[in-house]
Amino acid sequence: MNTNKSSRKQVILFRSIVLPVLILAFWQLSSQLGWVSEHLFPSPWSIAKDFVDLLLSGELLHHLRVSIVRAALGFLIGGSLGLGLGLFVGLFRRAEEYLDPTIQMLRTVPLLAITPLFILWFGFGELSKVLLIAMGAFFPLYVNTFLGVRNVDSKLFDVAKVLEFNRYSQITKLVLPSALPQVLLGLRLSLSTAWLCLVVAELMGADEGVGYLIQDARSFMRTGVVFVGIFIFAAVGKLTDSLVRLLESRLLGWRDSYKG
Numbered sequence: 316m317n318t319n320k321s322s323r324k325q326v327i328l329f330r331s332i333v334l335p336v337l338i339l340a341f342w343q344l345s346s347q348l349g350w351v352s353e354h355l356f357p358s359p360w361s362i363a364k365d366f367v368d369l370l371l372s373g374e375l376l377h378h379l380r381v382s383i384v385r386a387a388l389g390f391l392i393g394g395s396l397g398l399g400l401g402l403f404v405g406l407f408r409r410a411e412e413y414l415d416p417t418i419q420m421l422r423t424v425p426l427l428a429i430t431p432l433f434i435l436w437f438g439f440g441e442l443s444k445v446l447l448i449a450m451g452a453f454f455p456l457y458v459n460t461f462l463g464v465r466n467v468d469s470k471l472f473d474v475a476k477v478l479e480f481n482r483y484s485q486i487t488k489l490v491l492p493s494a495l496p497q498v499l500l501g502l503r504l505s506l507s508t509a510w511l512c513l514v515v516a517e518l519m520g521a522d523e524g525v526g527y528l529i530q531d532a533r534s535f536m537r538t539g540v541v542f543v544g545i546f547i548f549a550a551v552g553k554l555t556d557s558l559v560r561l562l563e564s565r566l567l568g569w570r571d572s573y574k575g
Contacts, residue, residue, distance in 0.1 A: 335537060337457070339359045341358055341384065342358065343358050343359050343360060344376070346358030346359075346360075346361075354536075354538065355518075355538060356538070357539045358536050358544065360468070361539050362472060362539045362542045362543060362546070365537075365539035365542075365543050366542050366543045367372045367539065369543060370566025373527070375528070375543070375547070377523070378523060378524050378525050378527065378528045379525055379547060379551075381523040381524045382513055382524040382525045382526065382551075383551070385441070385444055385448060385513055385516070385517075386444060386448060386509050386510055386513045388445045388448070388449075389444070389445045389446070389447070389449040389451070389452055389509055389512065389513070390448065390449070390452045390505065390506060390509040390546050392445065392446075392449040393448065393449030393450060393451065393452030393453035393505070393509065394452045394454075394456050394502070394505050394509075395453070396449070396453055396457075397452065397453040397454065397456030397457035397460065397501070397505065398456050398457075398460050398498070400414070400418075400457055401456060401457040401458070401459070401461040401463075401464070401501075402460055402464060402486070402490070403463055404418075404457075405460065405461045405462075405464025405465055405490075405494075406464060406486070406490070411461075413533075415461070415462075418454075418457065421454075422454045422458070426447065426450065426451055426515060427515065429447070430447060430515060430516075430519055430566075431500070433447050433566060434519065434520065439520040439521070443516070444513075444516035444517070444521065447511045447512050447516045448509050448513055448514070448516060449509075450512070451508040451509055451511065451512035451540025452505045452506070452508055452512070453505075454508075455501050455504035455505040455508055456498075456502060456504075456505040457501075458501065458526065459497045459498060459500050459501025459504065460494065460497070460498050460501055462497055463493070463494030463495070463496070463497030463498050463501075466489055466493075466494070466495050466497065467489065467490055467493040467494060469495070471489055471491040471493065472485070472489070475488075475489050492526040495566060495567065496563075496567055499559065499562065499563050499566070499567070502559055503556055503559045503560070506552075506556065506559060507552060507555075510548065510551070510552045513526065514548060517529075518528075518530055525544050525548060526544070526546050528540065528543075528544050529541050529544035529545070532544065
């Protein structure tokens, strides 16, 4: 049984890397044959050498550490507020009537339109960047938590009344377990949005971070370093998403959902 599971995982892993490997191979071949400009579109081998140089110099790890701290702080602030407010508005109809229309209106405002205001209000320091990330992380978790609460079967609340559950027991034993699939979806979306907002924040004005590394490399036409920064953003984003999916598989293993 364990052997079958291990073989299945190996097959899935192989299938997931086939397309990236083919793309990299074609890319490398195109560069060697001169089909694309090495200056504007460096080969994967050249990008790999730039990656190693940045890694050995410590520059890449420094900027990556700064970016991860920014994204984590912003996500913790925005995600916590989104989860808490989503539960509150979902549980109380009067709170929905007062708060939800305003939150939904703010949700439709593009973050790029708000970025100049954040810079005017808070400057180019860490505060503006963290708050911008927090704002991006807030809305996905708020919306999905709210929907998760509202999708709980109303009959379960009738059972909770019969069992004389207090409000705390209703939240911990009824609402949260039932809303967990939607909350975890919101968590995935919130993490990805926080990472995207980090890119915007660092490209708009920063002297540290992976976004700054990309901006600085662009100024000096170091195209390979730009690709390194892009790949770092993609890899870390994929890693965080995979961690949440692993959490989903552990917490929602009881679901017998369609696998395709």
